[in-house]
Amino acid sequence: MTAVLNVKDLYASFITPGLTVAALQGVSLSVAKGEILGLVGESGSGKTLTGFSINRLISPPGEVVGGQVMLHGEDVLTLSEEKMRKLRGRRIAMIFQDPMMTLNPVLRIETQMRDALRAHEKIGKAEARKRSIAALDEVGIPAPESRLRSYPHELSGGMRQRVAIAIALLHKPDVIIADEPTTALDVTIQGQILSLVQGLCRDRGTALIWITHDLAVVAGIADRLAVMYAGRVVEVGPVDDLLDAPAHPYTRGLIESVPARGQRGKRLNQIPGRMPSLADLPDGCSFAPRCEHATAACAALPDMEAFGPTRSVRCFHPLMERALWAMR
Amino acid sequence: MTEFIIKRVLQAMIVLFVMTVLVFFGVNVIGNPVYIFASSECDQACLTKTIAELGLDRPLWEQYFVFLGNLLQGHLGNSFTHGIPALSLIFERLPATLELAFCALALALGIGLPLGVWAGLRPDTFISRCIMAFSMIAFSLPVFWIGLIMILTFSVQLGWMPAIGRGDTVEVFGADLSLLTPDGLHHLAMPAFTLSLIMMAIVIRLTRAGMREVIFADYIKFARANGIRERRILSTHVMKNLLIPIVTVLGMEFGGVIAFAVVVESIFSWPGVGKMLIDAIGVLDRPLIVAYLIFVVFMFVVLNLLVDILYSLLDPRVRLGGNQT
Ligand SMILES: Nc1ncnc2c1ncn2[C@@H]1O[C@H](COP(=O)(O)OP(=O)(O)OP(=O)(O)O)[C@@H](O)[C@H]1O
Ligand SMILES: [Mg+2]
Numbered sequence: 174m175t176a177v178l179n180v181k182d183l184y185a186s187f188i189t190p191g192l193t194v195a196a197l198q199g200v201s202l203s204v205a206k207g208e209i210l211g212l213v214g215e216s217g218s219g220k221t222l223t224g225f226s227i228n229r230l231i232s233p234p235g236e237v238v239g240g241q242v243m244l245h246g247e248d249v250l251t252l253s254e255e256k257m258r259k260l261r262g263r264r265i266a267m268i269f270q271d272p273m274m275t276l277n278p279v280l281r282i283e284t285q286m287r288d289a290l291r292a293h294e295k296i297g298k299a300e301a302r303k304r305s306i307a308a309l310d311e312v313g314i315p316a317p318e319s320r321l322r323s324y325p326h327e328l329s330g331g332m333r334q335r336v337a338i339a340i341a342l343l344h345k346p347d348v349i350i351a352d353e354p355t356t357a358l359d360v361t362i363q364g365q366i367l368s369l370v371q372g373l374c375r376d377r378g379t380a381l382i383w384i385t386h387d388l389a390v391v392a393g394i395a396d397r398l399a400v401m402y403a404g405r406v407v408e409v410g411p412v413d414d415l416l417d418a419p420a421h422p423y424t425r426g427l428i429e430s431v432p433a434r435g436q437r438g439k440r441l442n443q444i445p446g447r448m449p450s451l452a453d454l455p456d457g458c459s460f461a462p463r464c465e466h467a468t469a470a471c472a473a474l475p476d477m478e479a480f481g482p483t484r485s486v487r488c489f490h491p492l493m494e495r496a497l498w499a500m501r
Numbered sequence: 502m503t504e505f506i507i508k509r510v511l512q513a514m515i516v517l518f519v520m521t522v523l524v525f526f527g528v529n530v531i532g533n534p535v536y537i538f539a540s541s542e543c544d545q546a547c548l549t550k551t552i553a554e555l556g557l558d559r560p561l562w563e564q565y566f567v568f569l570g571n572l573l574q575g576h577l578g579n580s581f582t583h584g585i586p587a588l589s590l591i592f593e594r595l596p597a598t599l600e601l602a603f604c605a606l607a608l609a610l611g612i613g614l615p616l617g618v619w620a621g622l623r624p625d626t627f628i629s630r631c632i633m634a635f636s637m638i639a640f641s642l643p644v645f646w647i648g649l650i651m652i653l654t655f656s657v658q659l660g661w662m663p664a665i666g667r668g669d670t671v672e673v674f675g676a677d678l679s680l681l682t683p684d685g686l687h688h689l690a691m692p693a694f695t696l697s698l699i700m701m702a703i704v705i706r707l708t709r710a711g712m713r714e715v716i717f718a719d720y721i722k723f724a725r726a727n728g729i730r731e732r733r734i735l736s737t738h739v740m741k742n743l744l745i746p747i748v749t750v751l752g753m754e755f756g757g758v759i760a761f762a763v764v765v766e767s768i769f770s771w772p773g774v775g776k777m778l779i780d781a782i783g784v785l786d787r788p789l790i791v792a793y794l795i796f797v798v799f800m801f802v803v804l805n806l807l808v809d810i811l812y813s814l815l816d817p818r819v820r821l822g823g824n825q826t
Contacts, residue, residue, distance in 0.1 A: 278720070
């Protein structure tokens with residue numbers, strides 16, 4: 174499978190006089206047509222920032238300072254601002270976490286959808302209306318025609334997120350970046366939205382980057398998983414392999430800190446310590462201070478190394494035994 | 502909505518009633534206008550006659566009921582000095598004041614909004630700091646002082662602007678307007694600008710604060726992520742959110758601008774209701790003062806109602822009456 178989107182060695186920093194926070198430090202990941210990539214990591218690891226860097230929407234003082242974002246072999250970081258605008262929403266779409274906040278509170282759904290359509294196509298009101306109704310219908314909104322006249326506050330959270338998804342899908346983008354789109358919803362709605370997005374992306378061959386810190390969600394939806402820690406991707410691979418047999422100690426820590434069935438009463442394993450401040454990261458492996466396997470070697474920064482045919486990991490001491498056992 | 506409006510109209514009538522009492526008694530307890538009308542040779546009999554003619558010999562409460570009865574029929578009494586109905590005097594002068602006030606409003610929005618947007622978009626630049634300093638100064642300096650300085654500078658020193666008066670006017674729908682003649686516009690510029698300064702300062706501050714909040718909102722990021730053009734985002738997606746507080750505050754402020762155009766009208770000898778009020782106070786023309794005050798209260802009440810309705814139209818989250826889920 175060829176990658177639709179290929180992020181190579183992406184660096185982003187928050188640059189203010191006196192302090193530079195290097196928030197992304199060489200993030201690489203790729204996603205193929207029709208593939209769903211889960212992007213996980215604890216709060217502050219740079220997931221959202223990665224998403225916004227890809228479509229160049231980090232707000233100042235944040236700034237992409239290095240790397241490439243290849244969309245079908247073209248580096249979007251070198252495009253002019255107007256060319257970039259034409260890409261947004263048409264080739265790369267986004268869905269945000271909080272459906273309360275994503276839709277403009279003072280504009281009707283119809284206006285917001287029409288604007289999104291007209292951003293890339295010269296179409297009249299009637300045509301825009303027709304397309305909007307079809308799009309709302311597709312994401313399972315009942316009575317889409319009357320919904321068009323609604324304001325966001327008149328819809329439930331789940332409905333709002335469906336509208337946001339409909340808007341993201343309007344131009345049949347190549348890639349959708351979904352930043353924790355179900356976190357703010359209650360569990361039953363979460364499931365509906367999850368399978369809705371999964372189905373729509375599969376049908377159209379849209380590549381999907383699903384950002385979350387909920388491993389259960391990722392296990393259910395993603396094909397591959399990328400684990401981020403302190404501004405770097407530390408492990409990538411097929412989702413089942415990673416969850417069954419994590420190679421990076423951090424990945425294992427993440428998995429073990431999720432409560433599982435049949436383990437009630439057992440003490441949850443937590444990763445000791447906290448993620449280091451991005452303003453002064455240790456020189457070597459940034460997870461080393463929290464890692465029980467760390468040795469003197471970890472004072473240097475490990476590279477991303479292939480680990481079996483389909484995985485790679487950024488660790489000098491990957492958790493071999495279980496991983497090898499799993500690969501048999 | 503209808504229920505809300507009816508409620509508000511009832512409230513407004515109570516406010517108006519209370520005001521008529523306050524205004525009437527307040528004004529009638531101060532001074533004695535008879536001495537102004539009566540010539541110095543007027544003897545006691547002549548004085549009594551004048552007092553009876555003006556209806557001032559009757560008890561205060563009776564005078565009030567006469568006044569209220571007339572008010573309900575739309576008569577606010579005849580002006581002592583002009584001898585014609587006070588209300589028609591007000592309406593005669595009103596177009597000049599309204600013209601001044603609306604031009605000031607237009608200036609406040611036309612200059613204030615762009616400046617505020619600029620200051621909100623680039624808060625740390627030198628220009629933005631200048632804009633904010635300007636708004637601070639415009640808000641705090643006394644209006645009469647600014648007016649006088651402007652006359653001194655542009656009329657006396659430079660001789661560019663006429664200092665007083667209205668200039669040529671043309672009649673539009675029965676009202677004289679300066680706005681449409683070059684000479685009138687020339688006369689209008691300084692008073693309108695002076696009157697607009699406080700509103701302009703408010704618009705700048707509200708716009709800037711709103712911008713700082715709205716442009717970081719998720720829905721604006723989402724609009725950008727959908728590729729919507731920056732101009733469209735600013736003019737619609739941002740602006741509609743910005744206008745909510747601005748309309749509310751300006752709506753409240755605008756009544757004050759009309760009512761207290763007094764200062765600016767006096768400085769620039771602008772023949773509006775404000776100047777008329779000052780003249781009326783000078784000669785204790787009670788019916789005219791009372792009519793003016795009643796008129797101002799009425800205007801405030803109506804404006805507030807309009808602002809509430811406009812507010813609900815702008816912000817769909819606000820449902821008037823509050824009986825909607
Ligand atoms: N304005 C800013 N100035 C300095 N640093 C910032 C700023 N905004 C974000 N950061 C840094 O960027 C890092 C990455 O943030 P990001 O929002 O991408 O994390 P995340 O992985 O999405 O976390 P979460 O799960 O909480 O959403 C954070 O650790 C934060 O310290
Ligand atoms: Mg985030």
